Amino acid sequence: MSDIDNSSRPLVEVRDLRKYFEATHGLLRKVVGTVKAVDGVSFSIQQGETLALVGESGCGKTTTGRCLIRAVDPSAGSIRYSFDNADPIDIATVDKHQLRELRRSIRLMFQDPYSSLNPRMTVFQIISEPLLINKLVQNQSEARDRVQSLLQMVHLNPNKMDRYPHAFSGGQRQRIAIARALAPKPRFLIADEPVSALDVSVQAQVLNLLKDLQHELRGLTYLFVAHNLSVVKYQSDRVAIMYVGKIVELTVTEELFLTPKHPYTEALISAAPDPEPRAVRRKKRIVLAGEVANPADPPSGCYFHPRCRYAKDVCRTTEPPLRDIGTAQQPHQVACHFAEELTLRGIE
Amino acid sequence: MATETADDVLSVHDLKSYFFSREGTLRAIDGLSFNLKAGKVLGIAGESGCGKSVTAQSILRILPRHGKTVSGQVLLTRDGKVTDLLALGEESSEIRRIRGKEIAMIFQEPMTSFSPVHTIGDQIIETIRLHRGLSKAQARASAIEILESVGMPHPSRTIDEYPFNLSGGMRQRAMIAMALSCNPRVLIADEPTTAVDVTIQAQVLELIRQMQAQLGMAVIMITHDLGVIAELADHVLIMYLGRGVEFGSVEQIFHNPKHPYTRGLLASIPKLQKGHTLVEPIKGAVPNPYDAPAGCPFHPRCPQFMQGTCEVTMPQVVEVEPGHWVACHLYGGEDQR
Structure with missing residues (x-):
């Protein structure tokens, strides 16, 4: 596991983050509704930690990640970020000048390395661009030196820095994307599905690289946005499960997988196909009925109740708050009325 | 791979499908053989470019225009009568009667x-x-x-x-x-759950399983996801660059894998079991299929590469235990078990 610094205040502290999109209709773009993509999300991330945001499509995990770097402007809430141990700033309200500085410290990396790298730029240009824009290098030769060491860091041959992305495989391209992200020496990397576009045999190359880099560059912090639970279990220290714009469960990885407390988490774990023929045939799979609720028209009460096999009357009327049912050493946040009473099944 | 038996509903022999373009000839499938037993699920797994989708297209004779099946046999058995689908014209009325009626297909993205x-x-x-x-x-x-x-x-x-x-x-x-x-007698499902979320995937897999049991049809499940294979398949074919490298029962493939590629694939995926904390990637990447390596196509990435053999000759398919077939020089000698 990584070197997590629990002593001081968190690197990132998100409080009641909301992002509402307006749904419009027709030529005059009349507002017909509000899509609550992110609806009151709170979490914090310690320096050196990997927090995973997990959920199905449309749950708001990507939008949350984008709010953290202000790629989209949040509708409400605060995102306190501790810049170089100075007093935290609120990312949700910083001005343009600060934002530029911030984006040196917080970096975003994308799912598909076939579309995220400009095909008309060489690898050198791709990786050195953030260095030159931020004036982190004085001249070209210094830039080449930096790119060379960055390529070595991601285990790519530096002699190939004048080639174009098409000359590289998917896994290599994703390593180029990592080198670019890490070029301005950030402290916080938001990785949005970084391996889901890769072949299975090379996914592990990228996962292990991200882990090794966290170890090498002490204090590098990840927000890992993903849908694949096996990958999340392998990669993260803590996991937040999202459903229709809200966090429904958040705790340390092992606890979440061994003793899930939210029925949605239990169903997700049960639904994940595991490459283990005997194990999967032994367990009786929980197949959730229906589909993820529409965030423009969510159900009453607990958003999960129409699909929940444990739902009772109170679930239909009252929304459960996210509350801590863990211990002081091991907080375990869950938003379910019956979290204490239910005995849910995790991994074996 | 695999011995022929009377209950085969579909058997593929030495299938070769090539694509011809300006860049050259792409040997998408280069000598593939397997059998599908009536009422059973065969999982075909492999990474991008291994030819798993082209296999389905070749069986149904629906290859894109610049692709051509150059040799082989695809034998469909119906009530004791055997038809070689490759002997039928792509537009013939007979193949049209078979498509949809005898062999149906579901695709990755239903929208398209x-x-x-x-x-x-x-x-x-x-x-x-x-x-x-x-x-x-x-x-x-x-x-x-x-x-x-x-x-x-x-x-x-x-x-x-x-x-x-x-x-x-x-x-x-x-x-x-x-x-x-x-x-249909045979259902070919080409990555049927790749475009849907995990809880929907569980629904779709459950549905395929139910329908398969109810209608007694045979299923070819094509996927890159070994988890889906482990869940549904009775037999598994692992493909790499247009060839079958290993074939066996689902237990044989997952609990006693023989081919270094199969072993590498299984070691490279994180698992959900308790205490599973190490994944080991396969080095390198799948080569450009226009430029497939000589000898065993896996040799540049193989941790058990044997100089002088693997890069020179294509390994023979060997039965290492009953019903378990491997194409690898490690098992190629006479004194193998």
Whole structure:
């Protein structure tokens, strides 16, 4: 596991983050509704930690990640970020000048390395661009030196820095994307599905690289946005499960997988196909009925109740708050009325 | 791979399908053999470019225009009668009777495989009338029944919906309904759950399993996801660069893998079991199929590469234990068990 610094205040502290999109209709773009993509999300991330945001499509995990770097402007809430141990700033309200500085410290990396790298730029240009824009290098030769060491860091041959992305495989391209992200020496990397576009045999190359880099560059912090639970279990220290714009469960990885407390988490774990023929045939799979609720028209009460096999009357009327049912050493946040009473099944 | 038995519904022999383009010849499938037993599920797994989708297209004779099956046999057994699909014309009336009726297919993205300008009902009814010769009213009743059996909510209403009005999971159900509408002997499912979320994936897999048991059809499940294979398949074929590298029962493949590629694949995926904390990637990447390596196509990435053998000759397919076949020089000698 990584070197997590629990002593001081968190690197990132998100409080009641909301992002509402307006749904419009027709030529005059009349507002017909509000899509609550992110609806009151709170979490914090310690320096050196990997927090995973997990959920199905449309749950708001990507939008949350984008709010953290202000790629989209949040509708409400605060995102306190501790810049170089100075007093935290609120990312949700910083001005343009600060934002530029911030984006040196917080970096975003994308799912598909076939579309995220400009095909008309060489690898050198791709990786050195953030260095030159931020004036982190004085001249070209210094830039080449930096790119060379960055390529070595991601285990790519530096002699190939004048080639174009098409000359590289998917896994290599994703390593180029990592080198670019890490070029301005950030402290916080938001990785949005970084391996889901890769072949299975090379996914592990990228996962292990991200882990090794966290170890090498002490204090590098990840927000890992993903849908694949096996990958999340392998990669993260803590996991937040999202459903229709809200966090429904958040705790340390092992606890979440061994003793899930939210029925949605239990169903997700049960639904994940595991490459283990005997194990999967032994367990009786929980197949959730229906589909993820529409965030423009969510159900009453607990958003999960129409699909929940444990739902009772109170679930239909009252929304459960996210509350801590863990211990002081091991907080375990869950938003379910019956979290204490239910005995849910995790991994074996 | 695999010995022929009387209960084979489909058997593929030395299939070769090539694509011809300006860059050269792409040997998408280069000598593939396997058998599908009646009522069983065969999982075909491999990474991008291994030829798993082209295998399905070759069986149904629906390769894209610049692709051609250059040799081999695809034998379909129906009530004791054997037909070589490769001997039929691509546009012949006989292959048209087989497509959809005897061998049906479901695709990864139902949005692109349904016609967007017809209702799903019209498309299912068309299939039923073509193959089963029912009247329009009978076909409609039958379509509603099938939609109901695949768990479509309000089938008598959804039958008149257009594909774009349905969610991804519902479209996949409609696709399955269409494939099953003529009670096929063989269902080919090409990455049927890759485009849907994990809880919907569980629904779709459960549905395929139920329908398979109920209708007793044989299924070819093509996927890159070994988890899906472990869950559904009775037998597994692992492909790499247009060739079958290993074939066996699901237990043999997952608990006693022989080919270094199969072992590498299994070691490279994180697992959900307790205490599983190490994954080991396969070095390198899948080579460009236009420029496939000589000898064993896996040799540049193989941790057990043997100089002087692997890069020179193509390994023979060897039966290492009953029903378990491997194409690897490690098992190639005479004194193998």
